[in-house]
Amino acid sequence: MSAPPRPSHYSQGPLFAVAPMIDWTDRRCRFFHRLLAPDALLYTEMIVADAVLHGDRERLLGFDAAEHPLALQLGGSDPAKLAEAARIAEGFGYDEINLNVGCPSDRVQSGAFGACLMLQPALVGECLAAMRDAVSIPVTVKCRIGVDEQDPEAALDALADAAAEAGVSAIWVHARKAWLQGLSPKENRDIPPLDYGRVHRLKARMPGMFIGLNGGLTSVRMAAEQLPGLDGVMMGRGAYGNPSDLAEVGPLIHGRPAQPVDYPALLSQTVDYAAAHMARGGRLAQVTRHMVGLFQGQPGARRWRQILSERAGRPDATPDLILEAFSHVELAPPTAENAA
Known part of the structure; x- marks a missing residue:
């Protein structure tokens, strides 16, 4: 039986999140980031649904209670497997389950998930709906604005519509295309041009949906400058490379008095x-x-x-x-x- 619903971190004003980063945002990283940013939403590395179903669950899913609020990011494209992995994760006490529709690595391409799913919005909707039906905690999605030769206007709208129909609590958008051929995962984080305006247009089109922005935000101050008109901002490498900057989340995102780090x-x-x-x-x-x-x-x-x-x-x-x-x-x- 599902646990009773918990208050959603998506209903408490502007949200700042530290992005899921493979090989970086493990439980030791998250504990450390929590000390610097008490109010941030933290994410795990992407974990493939099959690993949750068949792997060492304590090693993969275990975390310290201090990490809350904490979201698990899942990778996969099989609705039944994702639903079961989400159910297992809820039992571990996660506050959110997020579906990765943005990673362009060879590994996810061979498994036909991650950014590849931008090409299959209907399947994304099926996956998200299955996860939503399996748990009582928020289910969210993190995507790109498109892949390869897709038109970002049509591609992102199609993905967002499918996600909304599935009942997600939030859509996080990395404001770049992903190129499935010709660019490495690292190059996909830098070379495709950023289009913050596209994410703002999505929010204007879907005013009732939580829309968060990710991509190229190198400081909390830069992230805060994007907040007007959006619901949340997400930093990745900037937060990891200069973790002291996370202490700016309170004053710059939530308007609290600034305090020096002890x-x-x-x-x-x-x-x-x-x-x-x-x-x-x-x-x-x-x-x-x-x-x-x-x-x-x-x-x-x-x-x-x-x-x-x-x-x-x-x-x-x-x-x-x-x-x-x-x-x-x-x-x-x-x-x-x-x-x-």
Whole structure:
């Protein structure tokens, strides 16, 4: 029997999310990002539905309660498998299930899912409807504006209409086309031109649907500038490469008074988390690899990166290495603006 519905994070004003990123947004990354952005919606890496059905579910789906609100992104194109994977994920306590209709990698192309599904909006609708019927939590979709030679006006409208008909709670749009042939996944994140206007036009066409924007947003300030007329913004590599910027979500997205980050407290929590992770058989580098960009622009940041990058992978590394690396960082004094 499905759990009772929980309040949706989609009904609480502008939403800021950290994008799902394969090989990056694992549970250690998400715990760290949560310390910096208490109000952000966090996403898992994409997990293929077949892996959920047949793989090590605790390893794939387990997470720390501190990560809420947390969305699981699924990959696949079989409605029955996606529905069962969504049902399993709801049992693990996720707050949302998201369908990937944007990844252009060779792996997803061989499996006929991800961005390939932009070519099959009816199938996307079937998948989303099956997931929606299987769970009580929000089901959402993340897509591109089109693929290859598709007209982005027609392609995105068709996908969005199918998603709305299926009863999704939100449509997140990476505002670029994906080229299934000729560009690598990395090139697909940079080369196809951004078209934020197309996402704004989708929102104007579907005023009652939550529409969020992803793609090319390199800072929280840049993301906030896109919010008028939209419901949410999603940052990927910018959040990962400069995680300190996540502290701007409160003031710039939600209008809260700015507060300087309490780095000693944050790193103390991270040390405790790393110790617990290592006690379960994990490695320190699995935690610290997500932290190397933390002090961008601060004196001592280079030494911080060196220590974590070069020594966290050693067999004798302990969580105190984080504090040793931090001892080399010279924090800038709070400004009048953020010292309130």
